[in-house]
Each structure stands twice: as C-alpha cells, then as structure tokens.
Amino acid sequence: MAYSKEIYEKALDEIKRRRTSAEMTAQKRKSELCIKYPEFQFIESELAKTGYEIIGAFSLPAGKAEKRLEEIRKRNGELRKERAKLLKQLGLSTDYLDIKYTCNKCDDTGFFEERDDETGVSHGTHLCSCHIDLLKKLSVEQMAKDTPLELSAFEDFDLNYYKKSKDGAANYKTMKDVYERCVKYAENFDLDSVSLYFYGRTGLGKTHLSLSIANEVIKKGYNVIYGSVINFLNKIEKEKFGREKSFDTENLLIDADLLILDDLGAEFSSSLTLSVLYNIINSRICRGVPTIISSNLDLSELKSRYPESVASRIIGTYAAVNFQGDDIRQMMNNE
Numbered sequence: 001m002a003y004s005k006e007i008y009e010k011a012l013d014e015i016k017r018r019r020t021s022a023e024m025t026a027q028k029r030k031s032e033l034c035i036k037y038p039e040f041q042f043i044e045s046e047l048a049k050t051g052y053e054i055i056g057a058f059s060l061p062a063g064k065a066e067k068r069l070e071e072i073r074k075r076n077g078e079l080r081k082e083r084a085k086l087l088k089q090l091g092l093s094t095d096y097l098d099i100k101y102t103c104n105k106c107d108d109t110g111f112f113e114e115r116d117d118e119t120g121v122s123h124g125t126h127l128c129s130c131h132i133d134l135l136k137k138l139s140v141e142q143m144a145k146d147t148p149l150e151l152s153a154f155e156d157f158d159l160n161y162y163k164k165s166k167d168g169a170a171n172y173k174t175m176k177d178v179y180e181r182c183v184k185y186a187e188n189f190d191l192d193s194v195s196l197y198f199y200g201r202t203g204l205g206k207t208h209l210s211l212s213i214a215n216e217v218i219k220k221g222y223n224v225i226y227g228s229v230i231n232f233l234n235k236i237e238k239e240k241f242g243r244e245k246s247f248d249t250e251n252l253l254i255d256a257d258l259l260i261l262d263d264l265g266a267e268f269s270s271s272l273t274l275s276v277l278y279n280i281i282n283s284r285i286c287r288g289v290p291t292i293i294s295s296n297l298d299l300s301e302l303k304s305r306y307p308e309s310v311a312s313r314i315i316g317t318y319a320a321v322n323f324q325g326d327d328i329r330q331m332m333n334n335e
Helices: 005-036 038-057 062-089 129-146 168-187 206-219 229-240 249-255 271-287 299-305 308-317 328-334
Strands: 111-115 122-127 196-199 224-228 258-264 291-295 319-322
Touching: 005 038, 005 129, 038 062, 122 129, 129 249, 168 206, 168 319, 196 206, 206 224, 206 258, 206 291, 224 229, 229 249, 229 258, 229 271, 249 271, 258 271, 271 308, 299 308
Parallel strands: 196 291, 196 319, 224 258, 258 291
Antiparallel strands: 111 122
C-alpha cells in the first residue's frame, strides 16, 4: 500500500519514541538500583569490564585469545547469576532490567532482517508488521480528519418518533427490534462480526445507528472508517487518475477493521465506480471483516441498480436490516 511522506515520517517518529522510551526506562531502573545497592553497582561495573576485555582478547594470538575469551565468558556468566540472585532477593523478576520493547520482532526499529532458518542466509530487510500496522492506523486517523466523523450515541436515539408515524405501533415494534439488534451488535463486535445492510427511506435513523455502532466500536480500540459512497468513489477516481497521490483510499477501505459506507445508490455509476465498489466489497468479504452499508434501496432495487456481481455479494453475505416509518428529521423540524 502507498502512504504519504507525512505518514511515513509520523510512523518513524513514533517507532523511535517507543524505542527511546523502552531504553530510558531500563536505564532508569538500573541507575536506581546502582544508587540504592552498592553490591549491584559493583556487579554492573564488572559486567562492563568484561565487554572491554572481550575486545582486548581479540588482539592476542589465536590460542591465547580463545582461552582468554572462555575465561571472560565464564566470569560474565557468574556475574549475571549474581545479578539475578540479587534481583530475586529484592523481590524483582530476573528480566527487570531487560529493555521491554513494544515489538520483540524488530526491537522497535520498524524493520527486521529475514534469514533462512537452516542456512542463515539473509533474504533482506523488511518492514515489520508493527510498522505496517502503525502506518495503517495513522492513515485511518488522517482520513478521519479529512472526512470528520461526527459520532452519535445509542442513548440519543428516540424510538417514540416511530409511534407517531403511519402504522405507528408496527413501526415502533420493528424499529425497537432494529435498535436492540444494533446495540447488541456493537456490544459484541469483533472482526468476525457479520456485515449489515441497512435499508429504508430517508430519515429513518440509518446513519444515526451506524454512527452509534462506530462510536462503541472505536471505544473497543478498533479502527473505523465512515463516509458516503459517493465521496469515497470520487476520491479514489482522483487518485487513480493522478490528481491526488498522497493516499491509497481504496486499500485503506479494504483494510479497515470496520467500514461504514453511507448512502449506497446515490453515486453516479460508471465502469470504474462499479469496479471499485465490487473490489472493496468482495475484498472485505474475502478477508472476513465486517462492513455496514446503508442505502435507500431495498433488496429488489439493489438487484436492479447494480450488476449481479455486486448485488449478490451484498444480499448473499450481509444481514439485511429493514428500517421502517416516516421521516424522523421532518418530524423533528416540525416540532
């Protein structure tokens, strides 16, 4: 995936901060112990000496160097045992002074060297998974700034408006079930959650409930991308034709923990938009990650509006949620 220079720099700065913080924490612990316990200071001084002695041993003739190195290794091992014993006496774990990096794979450098397990031959240096995850996280955060996500809350969803609509009793019951289903979905959300297709006329609460779900999912630590289909497709079109090169919106949408696509059906259809829409929906199905789509189109209209390749994937894999009632926004405006 392509990322902007700004995102790469932010990621490297954060990785450097993590490494520095881990090393400073370990050094602080060591300094505190050296000040409080003279015997600990002695052990650390002796361990430091063995490092210099190893360097000096390499200047000796081959036979003597090997013997001297063995003596130094033995002394080093004894000192480490003494240090571990002292730490235990102080009620501390034997790894208390180890540097606790955030990522043990790359030691907070952002890169790791891949080597063949049998031969030890290097296959080159690669971006660590922690580095890739950070790039994705920062990209999602940047996208959220570009398309502000004004979150809603379940407690602000007023079911009483549905009682005032035509067929109020039936609509209230239906929407109460929809509301409770959305609350439960948010409470139990994980990356294996089912995808949802919200459909119904304008002003029935599709956006409010999808944003309420987003609110709770973000609190759980997942990354969420929300936006209208038309805005995403316009952005992707500009990127594909070279007018914007700082983002790879299509892959960001595919990689998000939860993607919420609003107002499907309002966009202009072309071979490009249909191809992109299919790729996003199909790729997320293949990855097994959840998506929420809201639309004014019911299932039969969805079939008429889109090719079978798109419509069948939504109908076949998404759980359909039917919103019923009259336009709530109009009711609120008339109060």
